[in-house]
Amino acid sequence: RAKAEERNALRFFSADMVTAAREGITLETDLRRAIANREFELHYQPQIDLRSGRIVGAEALVRWRHPKRGLVRPLDFLPFAEETGIIIPINEWVMREACREAKSWQRMGLPRLRVGVNLSPIQFRKLAMRDLVVDVLRESTLEPELLDLEITETILMQNAEAVAAELTELRKLGVTFSIDDFGTGYSSLAYVKKFPVDRLKIDQGFVRNMKSDPNDAAIVRAIINLGHSLGIETVAEGVDSQDQVRLLRAEGCEEAQGYLFAKPLPAAEFVALVRENATMKLSA
Ligand code: C2E
Numbered sequence: 001r002a003k004a005e006e007r008n009a010l011r012f013f014s015a016d017m018v019t020a021a022r023e024g025i026t027l028e029t030d031l032r033r034a035i036a037n038r039e040f041e042l043h044y045q046p047q048i049d050l051r052s053g054r055i056v057g058a059e060a061l062v063r064w065r066h067p068k069r070g071l072v073r074p075l076d077f078l079p080f081a082e083e084t085g086i087i088i089p090i091n092e093w094v095m096r097e098a099c100r101e102a103k104s105w106q107r108m109g110l111p112r113l114r115v116g117v118n119l120s121p122i123q124f125r126k127l128a129m130r131d132l133v134v135d136v137l138r139e140s141t142l143e144p145e146l147l148d149l150e151i152t153e154t155i156l157m158q159n160a161e162a163v164a165a166e167l168t169e170l171r172k173l174g175v176t177f178s179i180d181d182f183g184t185g186y187s188s189l190a191y192v193k194k195f196p197v198d199r200l201k202i203d204q205g206f207v208r209n210m211k212s213d214p215n216d217a218a219i220v221r222a223i224i225n226l227g228h229s230l231g232i233e234t235v236a237e238g239v240d241s242q243d244q245v246r247l248l249r250a251e252g253c254e255e256a257q258g259y260l261f262a263k264p265l266p267a268a269e270f271v272a273l274v275r276e277n278a279t280m281k282l283s284a
Pocket residue numbers: 045060061062073074075078091094118119120150180181204237238239240257258259260264
């Protein structure tokens with residue numbers, strides 16, 4: 001009986017694996033086609049200066065307009081794209097497109113806006129980041145200081161020495177760096193000292209419960225103070241209430257992004273929002 005059960009379990013398991021493998025193959029083929037067919041698009045989430053209420057930049061977030069599945073969110077394909085390396089051409093496209101777009105906003109008469117792009121750990125294993133950034137800046141003619149590269153603590157953790165050297169090289173080009181999801185990784189404090197960091201993006205997990213959880217509020221306050229002591233700006237992520245804005249401003253947090261202000265928007269809608277010259281209403 002045990003044998004039969006084992007066999008069934010085995011059959012069940014392998015059927016599962018076949019399905020998984022088949023889905024994997026479909027996804028991989030789909031993603032490769034998506035690059036060729038230009039199925040990716042960028043949405044832009046405004047970043048607001050908490051002192052003036054003005055939009056000072058945007059984070060570019062990739063979306064996949066799948067011919068059958070509709071709009072696919074990054075978390076539904078990025079982990080797979082990371083595993084297979086397809087993330088590299090995707091991220092290259094993202095950086096090119098974001099910089100091109102940010103420059104086009106200037107031509108439309110919008111104020112100079114910063115644009116943030118997310119980088120992947122695997123991009124640093126290839127160590128050709130500098131060539132890519134040089135190329136993208138030349139092609140787009142975007143001012144380097146308007147390109148903000150968002151890196152995670154995972155990137156900083158692996159091969160820290162090599163990454164530090166690479167970031168220092170990139171920094172010489174004039175681009176800036178933000179540490180994304182700050183506070184969720186390990187030994188955050190050491191990284192801040194070791195790498196040329198311009199901004200800390202406070203993870204939305206801490207921001208979300210700031211009002212109800214004193215521990216989260218304490219962590220947010222500590223990150224903002226850390227930034228102040230080191231001359232690094234802080235950006236609160238996932239801000240969705242005026243209560244949060246009040247607390248963040250009281251602590252001197254420089255910038256925020258979140259659903260309270262706007263969700264990530266298609267480029268045209270983002271431009272319209274900036275055009276209205278919407279100064280976000282911030283509670284005191
Ligand atoms: P992230 O870089 O931390 O981006 C912030 C995520 O939080 C975005 O989700 C955004 O839509 C969401 N968000 C912003 N404000 C709020 C809010 O007030 N409430 C809530 N609940 N969520 C909010 P999205 O666009 O689904 O992106 C998820 C993650 O996917 C990103 O996290 C980033 O790690 C990754 N990602 C997105 N685009 C790219 C890309 O082009 N390249 C790479 N390598 N990763 C990307």
